Amino acid sequence: MAGKILEYDVIVIGAGIAGCAVAAAFSRQGRRVLLIERSLREPDRIVGELLQPGGVNALRDLGLADCLEGIDATPIEGYHLYWQDDEASFWFCDIDGRKPEGRSFHHGKFVSKLRDAVCSIPGVSLVEGTVTELLRDEVSSRVLGVVAVCSTGDDQMEMFYAPLTVLADGSNSNFRSQFTSSKPKAQSRFWGLEIADARLPIPRYAHSVLGRGPPILMYPISTYTTRILVDIPDPIFRDLGNSSAVRAYLQERVAPVVPNVMRPQLRLAIKSGRLRSMPNAWMPSTRNTTLGLIMVGDASNMRHPITGSGMTVALKDAVLLASLLNPADIPHLNDSDAVLRAMRRFHWKRKTHSASLNILAQALYLLFVSEDKNLAIMQRGFVRYVQDGEKRFAEPAWIMGGLTSNPFGLFYHFLSIAVYSIRLHLRQSSTLFGWILALGQSAGVLVSALGIIWGPLVDELRR
């Protein structure tokens, strides 16, 4: 094998959201960081376009807030929901006297800004290259560094060494399976299009269409461009068979249910726009126990993107990780015991921000994709709960925005919505027989509600 031997404090594999954030956090602490990215071209993907307000705050904590400037990002103040023939809005209420705002943008432009910002921090070396192998100690299995094919003209293979390697190579991680038995599970894909020259009905709001067919998400990614993502379950896609059938499906099932103002431009986009898809996966995190290695971002933990929280989790993880591995507490990252102790704390401490976002994403998705009659009662209750105003939605909106860290608050509100739905349902019955029937259905609502939140909750708690 040709090449030099180079040494750093930390090697980060992948300069996506998580990799850039971790590289920035460690280098600001004076660590020498090597960030290796397989392509430094601007990414062109349909992921990571809406950053929750909590993610904006984390970006500020990392000293990277400027990355939201100059990319035509739109402030996001809330969400507007269409559900069957009803609708409701919720927004991020003031918290600590400040109005929280998210941002939506073109993913590639944001990532390019992050890479430029990270490159300018002293102590960071950003290299274009593909990591092909992790170097491991034969006896202890400790990760010692990486082998990478670098794009330096002659595609030279190089070895890089560091006491700590951070795996941030995303959802399709090539190396994850060496360290965890967790595998991403996807039951559906988001199919995405860009709609040109269409303004959403409420500026600065993301819009969701639910209960009118497949779940649909829309938000601006620039002043004149709106992203639409449509969740199509895998069995339906298998029946459709190819992307022209998906276009026909979108014309038939999606165009008629979006707001009128969007329809003509959406029909055009479905006809001739670039149609792309990404799997929507769920993967609970597992504790890092390998010496010399940490996994972050989608390589370690994923949730359904319906709530747009993956980047927020990754940025908050970077802030926490750097604080736990602070040089004041751990001057040398080859102090394996200290790093492993910090990783144990990281695994449980991160749940204060990640668990509620992970569980919320899965539970909301399962609630609105379900065809269970009991859950239809809860879907209606959810919309009415939101219509009841800030006293109901303020805290759940903060949870969704990554602004509060209270997993039990989420459980409380989920059950409150179930009870609220039951009360609404019982009130609709005017006869004794109808009331007895509604009571039976109400028990079903509670069981179904617990059924959808239980799985993700247990996944979060047991690892």
Ligand SMILES: Cc1cc2nc3c(=O)[nH]c(=O)nc-3n(C[C@H](O)[C@H](O)[C@H](O)COP(=O)(O)OP(=O)(O)OC[C@H]3O[C@@H](n4cnc5c(N)ncnc54)[C@H](O)[C@@H]3O)c2cc1C
């Ligand atoms: C359809 C969809 C929509 C989404 N929408 C949102 C949203 O609106 N808001 C939100 O917050 N989250 C969203 N997410 C989730 C979000 O995109 C991810 O959580 C986030 O991008 C994870 O960042 P990451 O750095 O872990 O991975 P990535 O962003 O995928 O970065 C991984 C990087 O590693 C590089 N890499 C991979 N292998 C190697 C290798 N061997 N050597 C060198 N480099 C390598 C890749 O080139 C890439 O640059 C969405 C996800 C999906 C699927």
